[in-house]
Amino acid sequence: xxxxxxxxVVGKPGPADLLEIFYAPRAVFARRRGGEFGLPLVxxxxxxxxxxxxxASLMQPLWDAMITKGIAKGAASMTPExxxxxxxxxxxxxxxxxxxxxxxxxxxxxxxxxxVGKLAGVKQGYGVAVMIATFAFFPRIIGIIVNAVEAxxxxxxxxxxxxxxxxxxxxxxxxxxxxxxxxxxxxxxxFTLWSTLLIGIGxxxxxxxxxxxxxxxxGGVWLIALIPTLWGALRTA
Numbered sequence: 001x002x003x004x005x006x007x008x009v010v011g012k013p014g015p016a017d018l019l020e021i022f023y024a025p026r027a028v029f030a031r032r033r034g035g036e037f038g039l040p041l042v043x044x045x046x047x048x049x050x051x052x053x054x055x056a057s058l059m060q061p062l063w064d065a066m067i068t069k070g071i072a073k074g075a076a077s078m079t080p081e082x083x084x085x086x087x088x089x090x091x092x093x094x095x096x097x098x099x100x101x102x103x104x105x106x107x108x109x110x111x112x113x114x115x116v117g118k119l120a121g122v123k124q125g126y127g128v129a130v131m132i133a134t135f136a137f138f139p140r141i142i143g144i145i146v147n148a149v150e151a152x153x154x155x156x157x158x159x160x161x162x163x164x165x166x167x168x169x170x171x172x173x174x175x176x177x178x179x180x181x182x183x184x185x186x187x188x189x190x191f192t193l194w195s196t197l198l199i200g201i202g203x204x205x206x207x208x209x210x211x212x213x214x215x216x217x218x219g220g221v222w223l224i225a226l227i228p229t230l231w232g233a234l235r236t237a
Contacts, residue, residue: 035127055148109133116220132202143191183233
C-alpha cells in the first residue's frame with residue numbers, strides 16, 4: 001500500500017531542492033522522480049570542497065594523527081625521506097580526498113540502492129537511485145561542520161580517531177582496544193542515520209514503494225556499508 005502524499009508533485013526540480021532536502025525531502029524526491037541528479041551532485045562536491053578548505057585548520061590535527069598512524073605500520077622499512085614524502089602526500093590527499101569521495105560515493109551507494117531495492121521488489125532505475133544517494137549525502141555536510149566545531153574545543157589528545165568526533169555511541173569507546181565494537185557503533189552516527197532515512201523516503205516516494213520495501217532497501221544499504229568498516233576493524237583487532 002503506497003502513501004498518497006508521495007504522489008503529489010509540487011513545482012519543478014531546481015536549486016531550492018538543495019535546501020528543501022533538509023526539511024521537506026518528500027517534496028524534493030517527488031519533483032525528481034525522473035532521476036535528475038546533475039545539479040545536486042555538482043553542488044554537493046563544490047560545497048564539500050569549500051567546507052573542507054574552510055575547516056582544514058581545525059581538522060588538521062586529526063588528519064595528521066591518521067597519517068602518522070598509517071605510516072607507523074610501515075615505518076620500519078622506510079627511510080626518513082620516504083616518511084616525510086608519505087606525510088606530505090597524505091596531507092594533500094586529506095584536503096582533496098573528501099570532495100573526490102563525495103563525487104564517487106553517490107554512484108556506489110546508488111548502485112546499492114538499486115540492487116537491494118530489486119531484491120525488495122522495488123521497480124526503479126539506476127539514475128533515480130543515484131539521485132536519491134546524492135541527496136542522502138547532504139546531511140554529511142552538516143556533519144563535517146559539526147566535527148570541525150567539536151575539533152575547535154577538543155584537546156589534542158582527543159585527535160585519535162574519526163570516531164572520536166562522531167555523534168554516535170562510538171565516541172565513548174576506545175577504538176584502539178575495541179575496533180570492532182567501535183565500527184558497529186559508528187554506523188549509528190546521527191548523520192549516517194539521517195542519510196539512511198533519506199534513502200528510505202526517496203525510495204518510497206520515487207518508486208511509490210511500500211514502507212516495508214523502502215525500509216528494507218535503506219536498512220540493507222546501511223548494513224552493506226558496514227562491511228568494509230567492519231572488515232578493516234577485524235584486521236586490526
